Amino acid sequence: MTMKVLVPVKRVVDYNIKPRVAADGRGVETQGVKMSMNPFDEIALEEAIRLREKGHASSVVVVSIGPQAAQDTLRTAMAMGADQAILVRTDAALEPLAVANLLKVIVERENPGLVSMGKQAIDDDMNATGQILAAKLGWPQATFASQVKIHDGKAEVSREVDGGIEVVNVSLPAVITADLRLNEPRYASLPNIMKARKKPLETLDAESLGVDLTPRLKVVNVSEPPERQAGVIVETVDELVHKLKTEAKVL
Amino acid sequence: MTALVLIETEQGTVRQASRSAISAASRFGDVDVILFGDNAENAAKLANVRKVLHVTNLPHLLAEPAAALLATLAENYTHIVSAVSANSKNILPRLAGLLDVQPLTDVIEIKNDDTFVRPIYAGNALATVQSSDRIKVLTVRGSSFDPVAAEGGNAPVETLGAPGGYDKSHFVKVEFSHSDRPELEVARVIISGGKGVKDAGNFQKLLEPIADKLNAAIGASRAAVDAGFAPNEMQVGQTGKVVAPELYIAVGLSGALQHLAGIKDSRVIVAINIDPDAPIFKVADYGIVGDLFDILPALEKAL
Incomplete structure (x- = not known):
């Protein structure tokens, strides 16, 4: 089987960092902040690597759309096991629609049998790029995947839905978006980090791909949510129940 | 301005979240609703609805034909709205792709016809x-x-058919975990357990009796779900269910960032934890520091 798997990965503020709203109210501070691969993309990449290891895929290509520094994310992806990488370079903060339009160009160039991507990026939490890409390509989609089985040119995907698990069967090529419990991504070993330096990384200019990157959304402002204040510590259960009844009036 | 709202039902009843979406969409003007599968009787009784579009041939709400049908209707509307759900998150961004528009997900406030507030960075x-x-x-x-x-x-009620012949995606099955309890998203009271609850048996033994007394939904932290103490649909937090009950009781959970993001709109938060430095106490209105294995049975008695 010669199917190529394409995995889009996004460089985002590390999930262990508490984001700080920038003083100008235009966004969140990213200067001097630790950046990492979007955790859902890591899961999608792990799944792609496992598909190759099981013989369902011939190669794994990672693509990141972002600034020059996103090549670090691509090197990490190759250290985990991706075979080659494409950086679509832009300093603009692109919306999911523009990202999907760029990915469509990459898909048409690389001709993968599957796009495996995270269900959402933990910065803008939009949860849309995979679905938009599938629509643009006219491909079927299986979102929020918790299990993927490939057979006979199809993917049987278990999906996390409200109140349970739904199973769908989609014809390949398709877009699958990864949810949390799909797998536990591996760590890159030191020898693999060294090897990843020699793997091919191609750089393209986002502006050169013939895609309209104009934002549809204008950021009016970004603000801190109202903070909750710490309340009181009570000593006994009876005191708690009393306060819930008389003070908070929720019982 | 006219809005189309994709609504969902549960055992024939229109979900509360769908009724909230109708009220949100009413700010734009007239509201038509579209319902896939089920019967349209209850949808017709909803307040603030001009017309019900009932799609009878797509019971499993596959995203591809559902989005294709919505795209054929979309030009009649200025806004296409749905409550956040697994289905809407699957379908509406695909619809946006077909229409070549940028969707807005997880909106928490509508400023006017074109300006919206949404949380980013897990609500931070x-x-x-x-x-x-x-x-x-x-x-x-x-x-x-x-x-x-x-x-x-x-x-x-107007009956519609989704375009047939789409054969690239098939529904196989769905397995629901059944429960008599209220849904997490609409429950007035939620009691959630974390890793401190220690195993699935304790979830039953300690949390259920209290949930029974308060008619509460039961939730769990991601750590508890990952440890297998509770099924994943019980997960509360930015990566699970975002909740806003009147009373949220957090038991044996420390309060990871993404969990707090999912509960911060609760009216009253109670924390029960053995660790006085647990971050959950920083957001809790009432806290008890102590062993949940002593406190929960006492709480059940006191209720």
Whole structure:
């Protein structure tokens, strides 16, 4: 089987960092902040690597759309096991629609049998790029995947839905978006980090791909949510129940 | 301005979150609703609805044909809205792709016809954004809008068929975990357990009796779900269910960032934890420091 798997990965503020709203109210501070691969993309990449290891895929290509520094994310992806990488370079903060339009160009160039991507990026939490890409390509989609089985040119995907698990069967090529419990991504070993330096990384200019990157959304402002204040510590259960009844009036 | 709201039912009843989406969409003008599968009787009774579009041939709500049908209707509307749900998150962004518009997901506040507030960074920041798209496609958080009444309306029902012949995607099965308890998203009271609850048996033994007394939903932290103490649909937090009950009781859970993001709109938070430095106490209105294995049985008795 010669199917190529394409995995889009996004460089985002590390999930262990508490984001700080920038003083100008235009966004969140990213200067001097630790950046990492979007955790859902890591899961999608792990799944792609496992598909190759099981013989369902011939190669794994990672693509990141972002600034020059996103090549670090691509090197990490190759250290985990991706075979080659494409950086679509832009300093603009692109919306999911523009990202999907760029990915469509990459898909048409690389001709993968599957796009495996995270269900959402933990910065803008939009949860849309995979679905938009599938629509643009006219491909079927299986979102929020918790299990993927490939057979006979199809993917049987278990999906996390409200109140349970739904199973769908989609014809390949398709877009699958990864949810949390799909797998536990591996760590890159030191020898693999060294090897990843020699793997091919191609750089393209986002502006050169013939895609309209104009934002549809204008950021009016970004603000801190109202903070909750710490309340009181009570000593006994009876005191708690009393306060819930008389003070908070929720019982 | 006219809005189309994708609504969902549960055992024939229109979900509360869908009624909240109708109330949110009413700010734009007239509201038509579209319902896939089930019967349209209850949808016709909803308040604030001009017309019910009932799609009878797509019971499993596959995204591809559902989005294709919505795209054929979209040009009649200025806004296409749905409450945040697994289905709407699957379908509406695909619809946006077909229409070549940028969707807005998880909207918590509507400023006007084109300006919306949505949380980013797991609720650590709120972005106010203005859309220039000709059709606005948005999902709204049910808990952020008051629902319209379930009764009192008398809207005409129009039956529609989704385009047939789509054979690239097939529904195989769905397995629901059944429960008599209220749904997490609409429960007035939630009691959630974390890793401190130690195993699935303790979830039953310690949390259920209290949930029974309070008619509460039971939730769990991601750590508890990952450890296998509770099924994943019980997960509360930014990566699980975002909740906003009147009373949220957090038991043996430390309060990881993404969990706190999912509960911060609760009216009253109670924390029960053995670790006085647990971050959950920083957001809790009432806290008890102590062993949950002593406190929960006492709480059950005191209720």
